Structures are given as structure tokens and as C-alpha cells.
Amino acid sequence: MLGRGEEAFVTLATNDIYCQGALVLGQSLRRHRLTRKLVVLITPQVFDEMIEVNLIDSADYIHLAFLKRPELGVTLTKLHCWTLTHYNKCVFLDADTLVLSNVDELFDRGEFSAAPDPGWPDCFNSGVFVFQPSLHTHKLLLQHAVEHGSFDRADQGLLNSFFRNWSTADIRKHLPFIYNLSSNTMYTYSPAFKQFGSSAKVVHFLGSTKPWNYKYNPQSGSVLEQGSAPSSQHQVANNVLPLYQSIQGREALAAPGHTLCLSDVGAPCADSVSGAGEPCANSAPSPSMPCANSTPGSNQPAQGLPEPTHLIVDETLSLPEGRSSEAMIGCPEIETPAVITCDPLSQPSPQLAGFTKTETTLQPANKVESVPSEETFQLSQELPAEVVRDTSPQDALEVDLAVSVSQISIEEKVKELSPEEERRKWEEGRIDYMGKDAFARIQEKLDRFLQ
Numbered sequence: 300m301l302g303r304g305e306e307a308f309v310t311l312a313t314n315d316i317y318c319q320g321a322l323v324l325g326q327s328l329r330r331h332r333l334t335r336k337l338v339v340l341i342t343p344q345v346f347d348e349m350i351e352v353n354l355i356d357s358a359d360y361i362h363l364a365f366l367k368r369p370e371l372g373v374t375l376t377k378l379h380c381w382t383l384t385h386y387n388k389c390v391f392l393d394a395d396t397l398v399l400s401n402v403d404e405l406f407d408r409g410e411f412s413a414a415p416d417p418g419w420p421d422c423f424n425s426g427v428f429v430f431q432p433s434l435h436t437h438k439l440l441l442q443h444a445v446e447h448g449s450f451d452r453a454d455q456g457l458l459n460s461f462f463r464n465w466s467t468a469d470i471r472k473h474l475p476f477i478y479n480l481s482s483n484t485m486y487t488y489s490p491a492f493k494q495f496g497s498s499a500k501v502v503h504f505l506g507s508t509k510p511w512n513y514k515y516n517p518q519s520g521s522v523l524e525q526g527s528a529p530s531s532q533h534q535v536a537n538n539v540l541p542l543y544q545s546i547q548g549r550e551a552l553a554a555p556g557h558t559l560c561l562s563d564v565g566a567p568c569a570d571s572v573s574g575a576g577e578p579c580a581n582s583a584p585s586p587s588m589p590c591a592n593s594t595p596g597s598n599q600p601a602q603g604l605p606e607p608t609h610l611i612v613d614e615t616l617s618l619p620e621g622r623s624s625e626a627m628i629g630c631p632e633i634e635t636p637a638v639i640t641c642d643p644l645s646q647p648s649p650q651l652a653g654f655t656k657t658e659t660t661l662q663p664a665n666k667v668e669s670v671p672s673e674e675t676f677q678l679s680q681e682l683p684a685e686v687v688r689d690t691s692p693q694d695a696l697e698v699d700l701a702v703s704v705s706q707i708s709i710e711e712k713v714k715e716l717s718p719e720e721e722r723r724k725w726e727e728g729r730i731d732y733m734g735k736d737a738f739a740r741i742q743e744k745l746d747r748f749l750q
């Protein structure tokens with residue numbers, strides 16, 4: 300059991316699909332001098348601790364709410380992070396985020412800190428946030444969910460109405476956008492992206508198409524969205540997908556029963572607050588209500604943490620040829636996590652050294668080189684001089700990823716579109732106000748036409 304006063308990065312994976320994201324997120328955090336605990340709600344592998352959360356078994360009033368709004372399932376699962384009261388502060392990261400550099404400074408922020416949502420900047424995006432575990436807050440959140448629902452039927456709407464003074468009360472609670480840079484909005488204000496993109500610390504693949512929806516061809520280095528032709532729009536995934544590929548390959552090649560699966564799930568988290576708590580004092584929707592940040596304390600030791608969970612892992616996967624698996628999933632600083640049992644059938648592969656211990660705990664991973672392979676991170680050779688801040692392999696990787704993301708954006712900008720494609724973009728509302736669709740350019744065209 301961990302002592303109080305500890306801090307943790309927390310993510311959530313309710314199924315195998317998101318588990319892939321959680322694993323890559325976990326590895327990306329470990330790459331950057333991980334100094335805090337790493338916790339996953341539900342499906343663990345490289346994580347220190349697994350907290351089994353069970354929605355249906357929580358209090359009856361949640362049950363009832365669920366009958367009406369089953370789509371809130373994931374929402375309330377995320378809310379369980381407030382029950383991690385053996386940590387006094389945590390950073391939640393969606394499983395579809397990728398950490399590009401150390402983000403320990405987030406722990407200097409208070410609850411509730413988050414970055415603006417790119418779609419509606421007066422709301423925060425709930426993919427990355429700083430919070431303080433508290434059973435009291437957890438109870439108030441669940442209560443709020445039952446009483447008010449969620450305007451987007453998911454956690455982001457709920458959290459925004461609960462922490463409703465976020466946009467006005469305290470600027471320190473606005474995380475800079477570089478802590479939650481959404482991959483699919485990086486083209487909308489491209490000059491800003493050009494200017495600041497290389498400082499990105501966390502990329503968030505929000506939206507319906509996730510990196511694991513792409514197939515990666517390691518030979519050609521190209522990326523295909525499942526069932527589509529190659530497109531330049533996939534180039535963000537192109538640079539990040541090798542990370543996911545290493546995990547996906549393992550799943551695809553594993554025999555039934557040897558895939559990443561839970562074979563012995565522990566007891567449900569006993570911390571789910573049961574019974575209807577007292578209503579949030581400030582639950583009426585009023586702009587001045589400080590319901591959000593007024594729920595300090597009540598940190599209680601977590602009870603009923605799950606029994607050790609057994610993971611069966613196939614270790615006979617093959618990784619893309621020529622790829623340094625360590626560069627993709629290298630794990631230089633694995634600490635001793637909670638008990639994970641792995642399938643002892645197959646020979647441990649060096650790639651998965653960190654996953655192949657049997658029966659007891661994972662040992663610290665074999666010292667793994669984290670030097671990015673040339674092939675994977677070749678963009679590093681083209682880095683602008685001022686961006687290369689540090690020559691250590693980890694930092695080089697971090698810069699590579701950030702800069703490659705930035706270069707991708709630039710590539711996207713210069714791509715010539717056919718008139719039909721241009722028109723479609725307009726019709727879909729994808730207008731490049733800052734670039735070629737800027738008013739001045741349109742005026743120019745009109746002038747030419749009228750001459």
C-alpha cells in the first residue's frame with residue numbers, strides 16, 4: 300500500500316482497444332523521467348497498480364441513472380479516479396493521449412486544472428486534468444450526474460458543469476494548450492501551430508479516429524486508415540503509429556487465451572460511494588457557484604483495493620522488421636509494479652522483457668536502450684537547429700515527435716487540392732481562414748476575376 304502524500308498519473312481503459320492506448324501512454328510517460336506512480340483504472344500491463352472499477356455494482360441510484368443513460372458508462376468510470384485517495388494529487392490522462400516530454404510540473408497545479416477544449420474554449424477538455432482524489436468530491440460528482448446529467452452525455456459535459464467556474468475563476472487552472480494538443484485541430488490555426496507546435500508536451504488523439512484505427516506498414520513507413528487509401532491526413536498517425544503497432548501486433552498474433560486478457564479479475568473497487576450522498580450544496584446551475592473547488596479534504600485511505608490480477612500475455616509476437624522495439628516501447632525506468640502474472644508458456648522475447656516475468660512481480664526492465672531507431676525518427680536529422688535543445692536520446696525522441704508533428708502540419712498546408720476537393724472542404728466547413736481562404740486572398744481572386 301502506498302503512503303499518503305503520493306502523486307500519480309492516472310488513465311482509464313475499459314476494453315482491450317483503449318488498453319492499447321493506455322499502454323502507449325504509459326510508455327510515453329516512462330520515457331520522460333517518470334517520477335510519479337502510474338495508475339490505470341481497469342486493464343493493466345506496465346502500470347504500477349490496477350484498480351478494478353465496477354459501475355454496475357455501485358450504488359443503486361447510479362444503477363437507475365444508467366438504465367436511462369447507458370452511454371454515461373465511460374463517463375462515470377472516469378469519475379472513479381477521484382476514489383484514488385491514497386494519492387493526494389493526480390493527473391488524469393485519456394488513454395488516447397501521448398506524452399512527449401516530462402510533465403511533472405502539472406503536479407504544481409491545483410484541482411481542477413485543465414486545458415481549453417479546441418472546439419469551445421470556454422469549456423475545458425477532459426482528456427488531461429489535474430485533480431485531488433477525494434471520496435467527498437466523488438460523491439458530489441455522482442450526485443451531480445444523477446441530478447443534472449451531462450450536456451454532452453459524457454464526462455466532459457458533466458465535469459464542465461460541475462467545475463463550472465473553471466473558465467473565469469483562476470487562470471492558473473487553465474493549462475496551456477501544449478498539455479493537451481488535439482491532433483485533429485492542429486491545422487486550424489496553422490501559424491500558431493508552426494510557432495508553438497514544437498513545444499507540445501501532450502498530444503491528444505481526440506475524436507472518433509484513433510491511432511489504433513490505422514494500419515502501419517513498416518516497410519514503406521506509410522499509414523493506412525483501415526479500409527482507405529493513403530492520404531496526407533494520416534501523417535500524424537504516421538509518426539506516432541509505430542508506437543502503437545508494437546502493441547497491436549502482439550494482440551493480432553497471439554493465440555486465443557494468450558492475448559492481453561484478464562484471467563483473474565480482482566475484487567471491484569470498494570470505494571465506489573454507495574448510497575445517495577448529500578446533494579451538492581451548489582448544484583443549481585448558476586455561473587457563480589463554487590461547487591467545484593469547494594470540496595477539499597475527506598481523503599480517506601482507499602479500501603478494498605483489488606486482489607492481484609493475472610495477465611496472460613503472449614510473448615511470441617513479432618515486431619516490425621528492422622524496428623528497434625526498444626525505441627518504440629522502451630521502458631528504461633520500470634519500477635516494481637503490482638503483481639502481474641504472465642503466461643510462462645513462451646520464451647520471453649527481448650522486446651517484451653518488461654512483460655515476461657512469471658508469477659510474481661515484474662522486475663525492473665532489462666536496461667533498455669532508448670535511442671530512437673533511425674528509421675522511426677529520421678526527422679530528427681532535419682530539425683531546425685534551435686529546436687534541438689538537448690542531445691540525450693530521450694529528449695531527442697521528444698523533440699523528434701514534437702517537431703515531426705509540426706512538420707506534418709506544414710506538409711498538410713502546402714498540399715495542392717483539386718478544385719473539387721477545395722469545394723468539398725468549404726462545404727464541410729473546413730475553411731482555412733488564416734491561409735489561402737483568408738479574406739485578402741479571396742479579395743485578390745475576386746479582383747482578378749472582375750478585371
Ligand SMILES: O=c1ccn([C@@H]2O[C@H](COP(=O)(O)OP(=O)(O)O[C@H]3O[C@H](CO)[C@@H](O)[C@H](O)[C@H]3O)[C@@H](O)[C@H]2O)c(=O)[nH]1
Nearest residue numbers: 311312313314317373393394395425426453454455505506
Ligand atoms: O470504450 C471506451 C471509451 C473511452 N475510454 C476511456 O475514456 C477516455 C475518453 O474517451 P475518448 O475516446 O478518448 O474521447 P475523446 O475522443 O477524447 O472525446 C472527448 O469527449 C470525451 C467524452 O466527454 C472525453 O472523455 C474526452 O476527454 C474528450 O476529449 C479514453 O481515452 C479512455 O481512457 C475507455 O476506456 N473505453
Ligand SMILES: [Mn+2]
Nearest residue numbers: 393395426505
Ligand atoms: Mn481522448
